[in-house]
Amino acid sequence: MSEENREREPMNPGDEVPPGTVYSGEDLCPECSGSGEKDGEECPNCGGTGKVTEPVGGA
Ligand SMILES: [Zn+2]
Numbered sequence: 001m002s003e004e005n006r007e008r009e010p011m012n013p014g015d016e017v018p019p020g021t022v023y024s025g026e027d028l029c030p031e032c033s034g035s036g037e038k039d040g041e042e043c044p045n046c047g048g049t050g051k052v053t054e055p056v057g058g059a
Pocket of ligand 1: 029030031032033034035036037043044045046047048049050051
């Protein structure tokens with residue numbers, strides 16, 4: 001239960017796995033193409049970061 005104290009970044013809707021997951025990596029958000037904006041507003045898919053966290057490698 002000691003893992004509970006780890007700091008975590010909030011997940012965005014476009015994140016497929018929680019940040020900090022071992023086999024994960026950041027990729028450009030497909031909704032805003034990495035700009036962080038969509039239709040002139042903060043992209044809801046990536047929370048304005050322009051990046052989403054995805055699993056890397058086979059599972
Ligand atoms: Zn986005």
